[in-house]
Amino acid sequence: MTDGTDGYPTALGAADRTRITLLGQDLAEDIMGSVGFGELAFWLAAQRRPTPGETRVFEAVLAALADHGFTPTAIVTRLTYLSAPDSIQGALAAGLLGGGSRFLGVTEDTGAFLHAVLAARDDPPADEAGWDALALETVRARREAGQFVPGLGHHLHKDGDPRTPRLMRIATEEGLFGPHLSLFAAIGRVHPRVLGRTLPLNGAGVCGAALADLGLPLALLRGFALLARTAGLIGQLAEEMRSPVARDIFLAVDSHNRPVPPQPDTNGGSHG
Amino acid sequence: MTDGTDGYPTALGAADRTRITLLGQDLAEDIMGSVGFGELAFWLAAQRRPTPGETRVFEAVLAALADHGFTPTAIVTRLTYLSAPDSIQGALAAGLLGGGSRFLGVTEDTGAFLHAVLAARDDPPADEAGWDALALETVRARREAGQFVPGLGHHLHKDGDPRTPRLMRIATEEGLFGPHLSLFAAIGRVHPRVLGRTLPLNGAGVCGAALADLGLPLALLRGFALLARTAGLIGQLAEEMRSPVARDIFLAVDSHNRPVPPQPDTNGGSHG
Amino acid sequence: MTDGTDGYPTALGAADRTRITLLGQDLAEDIMGSVGFGELAFWLAAQRRPTPGETRVFEAVLAALADHGFTPTAIVTRLTYLSAPDSIQGALAAGLLGGGSRFLGVTEDTGAFLHAVLAARDDPPADEAGWDALALETVRARREAGQFVPGLGHHLHKDGDPRTPRLMRIATEEGLFGPHLSLFAAIGRVHPRVLGRTLPLNGAGVCGAALADLGLPLALLRGFALLARTAGLIGQLAEEMRSPVARDIFLAVDSHNRPVPPQPDTNGGSHG
Amino acid sequence: MTDGTDGYPTALGAADRTRITLLGQDLAEDIMGSVGFGELAFWLAAQRRPTPGETRVFEAVLAALADHGFTPTAIVTRLTYLSAPDSIQGALAAGLLGGGSRFLGVTEDTGAFLHAVLAARDDPPADEAGWDALALETVRARREAGQFVPGLGHHLHKDGDPRTPRLMRIATEEGLFGPHLSLFAAIGRVHPRVLGRTLPLNGAGVCGAALADLGLPLALLRGFALLARTAGLIGQLAEEMRSPVARDIFLAVDSHNRPVPPQPDTNGGSHG
Incomplete structure (x- = not known):
């Protein structure tokens, strides 16, 4: 399909002049005001509407993973906002990039x-x-x-x-x-x-x-941790806007900067 | 405060050996299982718990912004997943980076x-x-x-x-x-x-x-659009995993590649 | 042009079965081994080959901007690598995201x-x-x-x-x-x-x-600062791999965590 | 080292009131104007100055990897610029995030x-x-x-x-x-x-x-591919600014959008 003749199938958002659908539902009438955000996130990922019990377990997981204080991801989001305050999306994206194999x-x-x-x-x-x-x-x-x-x-x-x-x-x-x-x-x-x-x-x-x-989907479990963390990072940004600490963090690190002579990287060290 | 003596104040996540708090609440007992995800996201950003009515309006907004089909952000997330399937966080972050002045x-x-x-x-x-x-x-x-x-x-x-x-x-x-x-x-x-x-x-x-x-906070309105979109992009990734289209999109673009001679950038053109 | 009939014109990379061109040149024969990296970066951005003098000024600029020690961008790249060591691209991208209005x-x-x-x-x-x-x-x-x-x-x-x-x-x-x-x-x-x-x-x-x-191009001046910084961030990563400090930085910040009660965000504060 | 007493050792950038050093050299006098950008990137990563021969091989590698036309990374950078033209750093970072296990x-x-x-x-x-x-x-x-x-x-x-x-x-x-x-x-x-x-x-x-x-360092080979690609992506952005195609690409994809009913994700499918 290199010429688009069969199209790109999707069950997610679609719209025409008078109507918007999402997951086959009427977005305005059947989702807005009726479907909670956790419920919707589950539905989008699984393409089936969760039961209330499933939503409760899912939202409990998201709450458990949303924020753990000054984690590397939180520090990264605050420092990126300090450097580039014009780009909220950059600060959030930078924080999420720490959500890899080790921490999340x-x-x-x-x-x-x-x-x-x-x-x-x-x-x-x-x-x-x-x-x-x-x-x-x-x-x-x-x-x-x-x-x-x-x-x-x-x-x-x-x-x-x-x-x-x-x-x-x-x-x-x-x-x-x-x-x-x-x-x-x-x-x-x-x-x-x-x-x-x-x-x-x-x-x-x-x-x-x-x-x-x-x-x-197992391949998306990290994705749910990242969704939870997005809410947490917005909280970090909101707090940084109210009572900033990123500049102090940066200055504290920089003030402990200890110049040393270069140490050549040799094959042995890094290639082991 | 460059030596950390006053510390970095935060009302978000904190933990000791036996207890985890978030927003001054006991995370396990008072938030997990009781607080919905939209409600929690509001609370994290505003540092006050929303009323049920506020939560309903807030979640209706998130639903309205979650996914609009094959937007640039959705295409970007799918193409990044195609290129780097090992990094879900990279695919989500790349999609969010399109959430700037124009689209979101x-x-x-x-x-x-x-x-x-x-x-x-x-x-x-x-x-x-x-x-x-x-x-x-x-x-x-x-x-x-x-x-x-x-x-x-x-x-x-x-x-x-x-x-x-x-x-x-x-x-x-x-x-x-x-x-x-x-x-x-x-x-x-x-x-x-x-x-x-x-x-x-x-x-x-x-x-x-x-x-x-x-x-x-007005400075964070874009952030809420990005939170909504994170759920939508997870839906896009889930669908891409089930029925991939990113490769076809890439090949369709590449097949319409039309080599032309370089056109020097002169001061006049770009500096106007 | 919504059906690709006119194609997407480009003077950058192109290839057929036996030949690769870049900027209208034969990549293997005319660029590799003959064109320096700064020269090539200039050529790619301006679509004209710089003179040796232009290349020297351009490379002096890149050197001036490559690395300034423990800047927020450098700290961000190191912390992201700590969190997600499997994704070098994520660590570099996170660092670059600090290259916004303030620092770069x-x-x-x-x-x-x-x-x-x-x-x-x-x-x-x-x-x-x-x-x-x-x-x-x-x-x-x-x-x-x-x-x-x-x-x-x-x-x-x-x-x-x-x-x-x-x-x-x-x-x-x-x-x-x-x-x-x-x-x-x-x-x-x-x-x-x-x-x-x-x-x-x-x-x-x-x-x-x-x-x-x-x-x-004036609209790309920030891009050249980011190119210079990419080299610097690779240096930061190389040094972090040899003698890691990110974990100490994270622990130093986290140990100065000072829990305080939530401070509700009111319209007045943030909306001013 | 959680209290910063030993400091964070680094051989990269450092500065005092009158002097800036990089890799133990005087940045202004010994690097600017004398050290090419490829040479500097090698030096930063290896903490040793390459010979002219090493620089030539290294720069030939960077040239070989800089740009391959409408790759997913190039499309991603262009689409992200379309969506968020205010954030050049976001467009470059998004493109680099495709530099994972598969393409780079x-x-x-x-x-x-x-x-x-x-x-x-x-x-x-x-x-x-x-x-x-x-x-x-x-x-x-x-x-x-x-x-x-x-x-x-x-x-x-x-x-x-x-x-x-x-x-x-x-x-x-x-x-x-x-x-x-x-x-x-x-x-x-x-x-x-x-x-x-x-x-x-x-x-x-x-x-x-x-x-x-x-x-x-072997662990950084992907990083050099990303450095090369950063120059290529700046070229893509420069070309997109001169003769935009991202909007056509987006519209071409969106016009082939084919709504289908949701297909529930069951354990079997994704968990295999």
Whole structure:
């Protein structure tokens, strides 16, 4: 299709002279005023309208991931606004670019990891003992392969991340505690037997498990973390406009600048 | 404050070993499961919790701006995903970077324009006749200055943008039809007397008026359009993953590539 | 042209099965190995090959703007790499997004300002006295309008920015000290008579004057600053890979986090 | 170092009241006017000054990668400029965000692949027969693992990419035809014996081999492709300003918009 004859199919926004549709609905009459923003974001990504329970779990995930204070992404958005105050879109985009494998990736990694374990089996376990057995086998396999278990551990909440039990409770209330959350919870119960110490199931990980149980596209789990973070970064910008700190941050860094002689990069160092 | 002694004050996310707070609330117990995503985004930006009516108007605005089909921003996100499928954050950020003065700027421009007119007066008009008089004066002043009236006109919805009456009705239902919407509506009524033809009040403009009536920071109106668009771009990415068109778009453009000789840029041309 | 029948004309890269052209040249035979990178960048932007003297001035400008240590853009690139080490393109793009009106804008503003003054006259002055008269008139007009003179002043190099006399000397050596540099130099001589104190002509400003004298598109002056900065940001990334500091910067900021109660944003504050 | 006591060491830009240094040099006196832009970019990345021969090879690589016409990155930059003409930095950043694993990744992948093969041996082969034997073993191992050989094949230049022999010739002329290029050339000679057909060594791949032979950091090879592309994208912007096509591209895509009903995303489809 290099000449456009078949067109570019889409079920998203479309408009003619008198009407705008979105997802096959009349935007003005059927969506505006009736569909919440979290609900709409789910609908856009899944091309099906979520139930109220699904929306509640989804919005709880977005709340869990929206803002964590002076993270690198927040600092980046504030510094970019300081440098280029004319471009709000640039400040937000710069902050989102930190949402990669390390800081926002846990959600995606955990969802994909749990899904892969489940996809390799015919049926999910029938009871808690079955989940524990599967979890034990899974944690052992990771350990033997020298790999971390995604979603396990937190640098600060060493005794437990408060978001984890809360999200599990919400999913239970809504009848949406599915196989991904079941396996994740079981990992939380059994991992000390393999690792010899107790680590918390972290909030980013439980969000990945919950999103996977909602049937959302795994390849987009990072996208939902970024959507949540967009709201958080707007909050950071609003606060920066009211009580600016970016200039102080910049000056504090710059004042600790310590000039040293160049250190040639040799093959050995970088190519190892 | 270059040595950090006073610290960087923030009312956004904070955490200690057992507890996470956001906006002074307990994130797990008081926000997750109780606060919708639109509501939270408003709260983060305004640092005050919106009423249910404010949330409904705000989410109607976000719905109105979320996706308009194959806009430049949507095409950009799809093409960037084609080029760099490993970086969802890059594809979203690239799309948002198109949210500048031209395509997403009308919301911001309209809000700021209406606010400036209102700020130059002591009191708002008392009745519809008063609003019409102010609108007439305003449109005349723009015309005499050779300037457009922001929010007026639409390339497609020439007989009326369906989002405009719908958002005004929602704001009325919620008791949030304030001075910005009042002035915008009056401009819709009186401008034909000055311009000699009837133009529609467009959806992006009415969104700006409604956001200004909600008391949200004017400097961030573009930010809310970008938040809405983030959800839309995730929808575009989800659809691109299911039924890709970016490669066809790229090949269609490339196949119409028409090599011509270089045309030197001279001072005259670009410096005029 | 909505159906592509006329094609999209371009004088940039094109290729067929056996040959690649760029700017009408044979890329492999006539450009690779013969055309330096600064020369090529000029050629791409101006669609004419620069002379060796033009290339020398252009590359001196790029050197002047490449890196200034721990600027916001450099910090942003390092923090983004910390967060998303898998996406070098994201780290560079995030850094460039700080290249807006404030930090990298002086080059563009100065070039455009000088050009506007010159464009309003029929002929340039004939001698130094003439330039001084024009500069005096220009500085007075800015002062009366309550506006700064772009390119004048520096927060650190209060007694003179060393890049300014150096770039002027290079332009003189190459016979490229044109009207923009002449006016800029005259502003440097006469402004104390109007402002009552002596400010340095800064490096970013003299770069804008020199680029304008090279006949490069004024609307792209910021683009050349960004090109220079791309090289600088790659240097920052290389250094961050060898001896990382981004994590320390992040932790230093985060440790000075000082939670405060939310401060509602009211219309008054932000809408003024 | 969370309190900045040791400072943030850097060998890049630094300044005091009268002097600016870069890489330990006096920026104004020793770099401006003396160091070309390609040379400076190399120096910044490697923290050592390249020889003239190294600069020539490096700049030939940058020329080879600067612009390939209407690539996705070029289209993205033009469309973003159309949407947000006030933000040149946004248009460039958006284009660079397409520089990920697929379109600009071949350079990086090839350099890293060749280096890994060489690093697994004690000494490089002594003669062409030795290189051919190593290449044969390498191509066979990739084939048996079901993996492509990076840098081999091109969708258009099926009979040979003209950049490849040219860059090899330049490297030979400068005495910089090292082990990475030697292995790459040998792969070009022997692969038909394994794959049963002759594929071209592509330009992006040979650039990766040449950059690795220059001893540049492997983790930054994508960064050099992005630097080259920044110059190309400035060329695209300059051309878009002179003879715009982005609006036609957007309208051509939008006019082929074909609304279809939503297609729910189910676990099966996306989670496979």
